[in-house]
Amino acid sequence: MGEKTRMTRTVYVNGDYVPENEAKVSVFDRGFLMADGVYEVTSVLDGKLLDFAGHCKRLARSLAELDITNPHTDAEWLALHRELVARNALQDGMIYLQVTRGNPGDRDFVFPPADTPCTVVLFTQDKPGLADNPAAKTGIRVISIPDIRWGRRDIKTVQLLYPSMGKMMAKKAGVDDAWFTEDGLVTEGTSNNAYIVVGNKIITRHLGTEILHGITRSAVLRFAREAQMEVEERSFSIDEAKVADEAFITSASAFVMPVVEIDGASLGDGKPGHIARRLREIYLEESRKSAV
Numbered sequence: 001m002g003e004k005t006r007m008t009r010t011v012y013v014n015g016d017y018v019p020e021n022e023a024k025v026s027v028f029d030r031g032f033l034m035a036d037g038v039y040e041v042t043s044v045l046d047g048k049l050l051d052f053a054g055h056c057k058r059l060a061r062s063l064a065e066l067d068i069t070n071p072h073t074d075a076e077w078l079a080l081h082r083e084l085v086a087r088n089a090l091q092d093g094m095i096y097l098q099v100t101r102g103n104p105g106d107r108d109f110v111f112p113p114a115d116t117p118c119t120v121v122l123f124t125q126d127k128p129g130l131a132d133n134p135a136a137k138t139g140i141r142v143i144s145i146p147d148i149r150w151g152r153r154d155i156k157t158v159q160l161l162y163p164s165m166g167k168m169m170a171k172k173a174g175v176d177d178a179w180f181t182e183d184g185l186v187t188e189g190t191s192n193n194a195y196i197v198v199g200n201k202i203i204t205r206h207l208g209t210e211i212l213h214g215i216t217r218s219a220v221l222r223f224a225r226e227a228q229m230e231v232e233e234r235s236f237s238i239d240e241a242k243v244a245d246e247a248f249i250t251s252a253s254a255f256v257m258p259v260v261e262i263d264g265a266s267l268g269d270g271k272p273g274h275i276a277r278r279l280r281e282i283y284l285e286e287s288r289k290s291a292v
């Protein structure tokens with residue numbers, strides 16, 4: 001760990017910027033007791049936020065789907081993110097943001113009154129060299145596991161127990177990550193969207209309630225189409241994936257990450273494919289340009 005990671009971070013809690021070891025949230029917080037909250041992860045490169053407008057828009061949607069009043073305007077969210085980047089002198093890394101239904105002062109399945117203030121927490125995660133992750137050069141290996149999450153995966157809630165268990169299953173199997181499957185078809189990765197490439201065609205599951213609508217997914221598909229690459233948004237099976245020419249995942253923290261092995265089957269020549277590599281380059285280049 002570098003010198004910087006050991007520094008005490010300044011985090012944001014409900015209006016205050018405080019040292020991380022002084023930040024407090026109530027034991028009655030609905031996020032803590034009921035996983036009643038949503039989150040966003042926005043990456044930062046060279047001190048600037050990537051795809052910020054997209055993350056703000058999805059945050060607003062997640063909150064609206066759960067009837068939690070959005071506590072801030074987009075401009076206020078941007079100011080909070082920027083202030084935290086500045087106070088922590090963050091160059092490369094992520095900003096984690098969480099909003100919960102707040103603290104009703106007791107445990108109750110019934111939602112508290114709508115005017116109960118929500119809990120807002122933001123913190124930085126320092127990842128020097130985030131864009132130069134060595135895994136992008138070798139590619140990652142995944143296994144498939146059944147998707148037993150709830151049915152509203154389009155809402156970015158903090159219910160991450162099963163994705164976290166999935167990551168552990170992958171580790172136990174000696175690989176990097178897991179892809180969820182449902183009714184024989186891939187939904188997405190534990191914390192990323194999943195893609196295969198067959199011939200020159202990029203295939204990724206269509207949007208719906210079964211997957212998170214990745215902000216990186218939306219940008220990457222736009223860049224792919226602009227570069228005249230062929231894109232098909234449809235479900236695919238693990239069997240189809242195992243014989244695909246390439247595969248990759250996308251997320252705010254992994255950007256575009258090649259996948260070189262699925263359930264023990266090597267893809268192509270076992271090295272990152274050229275479409276995944278090209279999309280990673282384009283994504284990093286374009287999103288740096290529009291970073292704020």
Ligand code: PDD
Nearest residue numbers: 041191192193212214215216217251252
């Ligand atoms: N995860 N699917 C799931 C289940 C995710 O958790 C994520 C993001 C994505 C990709 O979305 P985006 O491109 O907007 O990051 C897809 C974040 C990075 C996390 O939990 O850390």
